[in-house]
Amino acid sequence: MLRRVITGLAVLASSLLGACEDAPVSTVLYSSGQASTYLDYVASRGALLVEPLNNPFSVGQTWFSETLAGMVRNSISYRTLSTTGDERRAMETKFRLRFVFDPPDGYDPRQMCQGVAPAEHQTRDHLVVLAVFCNDGEMEAAVRGSVIYPNQPGDKQFEALINQMIRQMFAPPSPGGP
Numbered sequence: 001m002l003r004r005v006i007t008g009l010a011v012l013a014s015s016l017l018g019a020c021e022d023a024p025v026s027t028v029l030y031s032s033g034q035a036s037t038y039l040d041y042v043a044s045r046g047a048l049l050v051e052p053l054n055n056p057f058s059v060g061q062t063w064f065s066e067t068l069a070g071m072v073r074n075s076i077s078y079r080t081l082s083t084t085g086d087e088r089r090a091m092e093t094k095f096r097l098r099f100v101f102d103p104p105d106g107y108d109p110r111q112m113c114q115g116v117a118p119a120e121h122q123t124r125d126h127l128v129v130l131a132v133f134c135n136d137g138e139m140e141a142a143v144r145g146s147v148i149y150p151n152q153p154g155d156k157q158f159e160a161l162i163n164q165m166i167r168q169m170f171a172p173p174s175p176g177g178p
Helices: 002-024 035-045 060-075 109-114 156-169
Strands: 023-031 047-052 080-086 095-101 128-133 138-148
Touching: 002 109, 023 156, 035 047, 035 095, 035 128, 035 138, 047 060, 060 156, 080 109, 095 109, 109 128, 109 138, 128 156
Parallel strands: 047 080, 047 095
Antiparallel strands: 023 138, 095 128, 128 138
């Protein structure tokens, strides 16, 4: 009986660890400390421009841009935010949230604020995502994340990764102090 309980616990622990390997992982690479303040400014003026510089899925670029913009909008819960993947609908185009998928190792995220996507992509068993918030060509924040390779943009793990990255990038100010 004790052996069955121990075996059951071992199987449970193993499956939980396996699920953790598939979970989204992200880390802040850089923050000026002003991204949330600038986001508040952009939100007061209109839609935030969300630009994927490449597309890892077999879907149209316009559709993917708008889908990604919707994920970003849904990730911010502490304020009302409009987003768009269409530069013509953005009010403050000097502020941009740019994404690169599967960049090669060593790719400098500051290049994204200049609109420079990597010339090549590194194929892995998981999707690597770089997100950078730009202010007039300067990097205000950068987050890198990864998740088991999704089949489509609507994949729950992919959405969870984007949500996690955006919340890290635009962490709301702490109540009562810095």
